[in-house]
Amino acid sequence: MPEFAPDPMTLAILLPLFGAIAAFLAPRAAPLIGLGAVGAMAAAIAAVGHAVAQAGTVTVPLGGWGAPLGIELRADGLALAMLGLTALIALAVGLGALSAFAGEAPADGQPMPRQRAFFWPLCLLLLTGMNGVYLSADLFNLYVMLEVISLAAVGLAVLGGTVAALRAGLAYMYASLLGALMVLLGVGFVYLQTGRLDFAGLAGAQGSPALSAAFALMLVGLALKAALFPLHFWLPEAHANATAPASALLSALVVKAGLYILLRLAEAGPFPGEAILTLLGVLGTGAVLWGGVQALRAERLKLLVAWSTVAQIGLIFVALARAGTEGLSDSWRAAALLILAHAVAKAGMFLAAGRIKDVIGHDRISELDRSAVRPALAQLAFALAAISLIGLPPSLGFIGKWSLMEGAMGAGNWHWIAVTMAGTLLSVAYFSRALTGFLRFDRVRAPLDEHRGWALADAPPVVLAGLAVGLGLAAGPILAVLDLGRPFGVTP
Amino acid sequence: MSPVLAVILTVLLASLLGGLWRVIRGPSDSDRMLSAQLLGTAAVAMTVVLARLQDMPALLDVALVLALLAAVTLVAYVALSESRGR
Amino acid sequence: MTVLLAFDLLLAASIVGLAAATLLMRDAFAMIVAFIVFGMLMALGWARLVAPDVALAEVAIGAGLSGALLLRTLAHLRGGSLSAQGGASVSAPANGATQGVNALLAGLATCALGLAYLGAPQNVPGLEAHVADAMPESGVTHPVTAVLLNFRAYDTLMEVVVLLAAVIVVWQVERGLAETPAPALGTVYQGFARVALPVAVIAGGYLLWIGAEAPGGAFQAGAVLGAVAVLGLLSRHVRPAPAHRPLARGAFVVGTAVFALVALGVAGAGRVAFEYPPAQAKTLILLIEAMVTISIAATLAALFHGRAPVAVSREETDR
Amino acid sequence: MTEATIYGLAGLAVFGLGLMGVLGAADRLRRLVALNLCAGGAAMVLVASSWRPPPAAPDPVPHALVITGIVVMVSATAVALALIRRLYSLETDTDA
Incomplete structure (x- = not known):
């Protein structure tokens, strides 16, 4: 038990909650309160990191009861990496949000001051939910956290208030609710079989029809939340029609909650058999191909970015499947690296796309090369993020893909390597559609209005995209963090 | 005692199911709403019987709340049905 | 007890049948009424499964407020009034x-x-033995309340957070929707309200108080009081105005804030968050429950009412 | 055949019907009601898992979970309904 109280894990969850309350009570001061709360949360997460580095796995029995009666918070390297990621993205997106709500609202949308006032409480509630998911070691608690995330995420998705955003937001809400209810029924089956709700109870359980049913329900529900092909139908419109900071949060963080819980379930529970893993890999393959093709056909930049999320999520599932007989004990690291790489790069890319749209005034890909205004820094950020998502060295995305292919080669699973290659080629193709638009000057009819001065709003996307590329050089430390407390029981 | 109560319970349920016919057939909104209210009364009665049968006085509270709040939907129906001067 | 078995089978069959009927109804209004009746039958099912707490929550929220919420939305889809058969019937x-x-x-x-x-x-033995062992230290004597507000208090805090998130999203989505003023209800209703509202308020307080030792507690009490507020809103006894906005915001957050502050406040000296000292547990739980009841009642009423109170003149400029 | 079996299976049937409704319904309101049916079904399974043959008292933990679930579901329903109302207003505005 930690000496100082309250412990940093509880603080990492509750500080954003207090921030959300304060930001809701004082809408005018919301940006200031929000950034302060995110900063305080980052400090708490640093304290969690200190504790995890000291002890490996840290648990807090909330209420002093301990499992199975009470709920436990648990942090290890994987949780710590996700917490750190959340803090980083939240900080960058929060800074980006300072200026993102300054432009003109669409004709049928919400006025900008309102969007700003409501962005912060929702964003902070989302952070509460995300941190809660990473730290929870209790199945029912995960369900409640998923609902906190759902509602906050839907609120963020419809922040713009346009008809398109509301339609997509409602479809997202339904998909998200259905996914959560499937998880809930799965929890019911777990309780029926084991009489407990904590992960430890799951670990000790014998396989049985009820547990298989529970696992199947949770798998489908979480795949729906993580937008695994063919359950991705809600994602592209919801992410493409949200305002830029919201898109960045939704794409970088929210879909990862489902993925993370799947990883945790696989770690604790009756191990998913090879057949299930292969099925996940096949679905992931479908996502890589279908998402890639749709991204090639997308007419708007943000829609392209959203479809690339579908493809990248698919690749993460391929990473989970890739090790064949060795199962997850080895392949989870590749998946975790890809999750981190995708989150950092995609947040940067959505912020950059938002900047481009703000500056140029539209995001139609076919006319990107005809703009007299050139948001050079945003375009640079977009390109850097694309480098990481494509997987060029030395980016973090490269390390993730490398880890994926290395494992697949070791297991002799050449088909997963072929899928990864195909996905990479597709991503080169669809990102270059946008990038060529940035580079061509000859189509511009009007005199070039090159330099409008640097704006603070350009900093977050550039920093995030730069990190997405540069963090590849820090792959060693990142892997060391992931292995703290030995998730999946493997020795580093 | 309890077999009698069980029979009463079943008869009440049967009467409730009979009332369902109006809910399903209508034909008008008011028919549906009023029969739903009637069913609410039957449900209150069944809860009271269950409280006795299962020896759970707490179910009397359930009956109380059900009786109080069944009115909410009715009031909502009436209030929302008023023409709003358009 | 073959009669009871027959009753159970009949009730279970009617629950399933009503679920099917809810989905098969052509008319949206009929669908909603079927859903309300479905909620009542579910409550009877909870009673048969010896879950009076759940039955209370179901009749208060499931049968009462959900139905009112759905009806209000249907009235909106029919152009402001349920009686007008506007364009929005449920499509086949x-x-x-x-x-x-x-x-x-x-x-x-x-x-x-x-x-x-x-x-x-x-x-399979569940957690009832663990619950029974820990009851003496929980500060209350009713097991469900002990689970909700002590053993799994963290879940309950997050549940209140879900309510808060919901009301924030609803306010964000809805502000600026033009409202057509409704006439006050007729004399019969006014008479009913004079009798029923005070009774319901007392019932809400009673449920809150009894929660420590019998089925009841913050959620049921909050739901009943929320329903009271809905009745008030419908009858225009309560007219939200822009000046109420800070008060409303305060009411929404007070449950979450007090709950979280107490959770953190008790930590220290070897105690972790949410670990109430047994001697003060009852007081703290009652405090939390009272605040949470306020939040739940205010939030449920606001969820029904929808938009944040906006002055009519500002409404037009906001759109 | 105990109460737990009867109501548990009924809960599963309700969940299945709700699932059918969510997948099949074209109407926004109907899909939401179908989701509520799913929630009711899942809750019934949870409570059925807590039932013990009398005179043993039932397990209180699932009861608490279901109460939480009911409150969560009414919040989600309210949000979805607000979206539906707003969408309807915007859509009829643009049509007119």
């Missing part, structure tokens, strides 16, 4: 073939789940 399902495939898929999944359910061991 579109494609027969897709319907068949969906039905087949869902049916197969349900059958598989049913088999798994029957295959599960009966009466």
Whole structure:
């Protein structure tokens, strides 16, 4: 038990909650309160990191009861990496949000001051939910956290208030609710079989029809939340029609909650058999191909970015499947690296796309090369993020893909390597559609209005995209963090 | 005692199911709403019987709340049905 | 007890039948009424399963408020009044073939789940022994309240957070919707309100108080008081105005804030968050419950009312 | 055949019907009601898992979970309904 109280894990969850309350009570001061709360949360997460580095796995029995009666918070390297990621993205997106709500609202949308006032409480509630998911070691608690995330995420998705955003937001809400209810029924089956709700109870359980049913329900529900092909139908419109900071949060963080819980379930529970893993890999393959093709056909930049999320999520599932007989004990690291790489790069890319749209005034890909205004820094950020998502060295995305292919080669699973290659080629193709638009000057009819001065709003996307590329050089430390407390029981 | 109560319970349920016919057939909104209210009364009665049968006085509270709040939907129906001067 | 068995079978069959009827009704209004009746039957089912707390929550929220919420939305879709048969009747399902495939898929999944359910061991000991052991230190004597507000208080805090998130999203989505003023209800209703509202307020307070030792507690009490507020809103006894906004915001957050502050405040000196000292547990739980009740009641009423109170003149400029 | 079996299976059937409705319904309101049916079914399974043959008292933990679930579901329903109302207003505005 930690000496100082309250412990940093509880603080990492509750500080954003207090921030959300304060930001809701004082809408005018919301940006200031929000950034302060995110900063305080980052400090708490640093304290969690200190504790995890000291002890490996840290648990807090909330209420002093301990499992199975009470709920436990648990942090290890994987949780710590996700917490750190959340803090980083939240900080960058929060800074980006300072200026993102300054432009003109669409004709049928919400006025900008309102969007700003409501962005912060929702964003902070989302952070509460995300941190809660990473730290929870209790199945029912995960369900409640998923609902906190759902509602906050839907609120963020419809922040713009346009008809398109509301339609997509409602479809997202339904998909998200259905996914959560499937998880809930799965929890019911777990309780029926084991009489407990904590992960430890799951670990000790014998396989049985009820547990298989529970696992199947949770798998489908979480795949729906993580937008695994063919359950991705809600994602592209919801992410493409949200305002830029919201898109960045939704794409970088929210879909990862489902993925993370799947990883945790696989770690604790009756191990998913090879057949299930292969099925996940096949679905992931479908996502890589279908998402890639749709991204090639997308007419708007943000829609392209959203479809690339579908493809990248698919690749993460391929990473989970890739090790064949060795199962997850080895392949989870590749998946975790890809999750981190995708989150950092995609947040940067959505912020950059938002900047481009703000500056140029539209995001139609076919006319990107005809703009007299050139948001050079945003375009640079977009390109850097694309480098990481494509997987060029030395980016973090490269390390993730490398880890994926290395494992697949070791297991002799050449088909997963072929899928990864195909996905990479597709991503080169669809990102270059946008990038060529940035580079061509000859189509511009009007005199070039090159330099409008640097704006603070350009900093977050550039920093995030730069990190997405540069963090590849820090792959060693990142892997060391992931292995703290030995998730999946493997020795580093 | 309890077999009698069980029979009463079943008869009440049967009467409730009979009332369902109006809910399903209508034909008008008011028919549906009023029969739903009637069913609410039957449900209150069944809860009271269950409280006795299962020896759970707490179910009397359930009956109380059900009786109080069944009115909410009715009031909502009436209030929302008023023409709003358009 | 064959009669009771017959009763159980009949009740279970009618629950399933009403669920099917809810989906099959052509008319949206009929669908909502069927759903309300479904909620009542569910409450009877909870009673048969010896879950009076759940039955209370179900009749308060499931049968009462959900129905009112759905009716209010339907009135909006019909152009402001339920009696007007506007453009929004529920459209019939579109494609027969897709319907068949969906039905087949869902049916197969349900059958598989049913088999798994029957295959599960009966009466696996749950956590009741752990709960019984810890009851003396919980500060209350009713096990469900102990689970909600002590053993799994963290879940309950997050549940209040879900309510807060919901009201924030609803305010964000809805502000600026033009409101057409409704006339006050007639004399019969005014008479009813004079009698029923005070009774309901007392019932809410009673449920809150009794929660420590018997079924009841913050959620049921909050739901009942929320329903009272809905009745007030419907009858225009309560007219939200822009000046109420800070008060409303305060009411929404007070439950979450006090709950979280107490959770953190008790930590220290070897105690972790949410670990109430047994001597003060009852007081703290009652404090939390009272605040949470306020938040739940205010939030449920606001969820029903929808938009944040906006002055009519500002409304137009906001759009 | 105990109460737990009867109501548990009924809960599963309700969940399945709700699932069918969510997948099949074209109407926004009907899909939401179908989701509520799913929630009711899942809750019934949870409570059925807590039932013990009398005179043993039932396990209180699932009861608490279901109460939480009911409150969560009414919040989600309210949000979805607000979206539906707003969408309807915007859509009829643009049509007119």
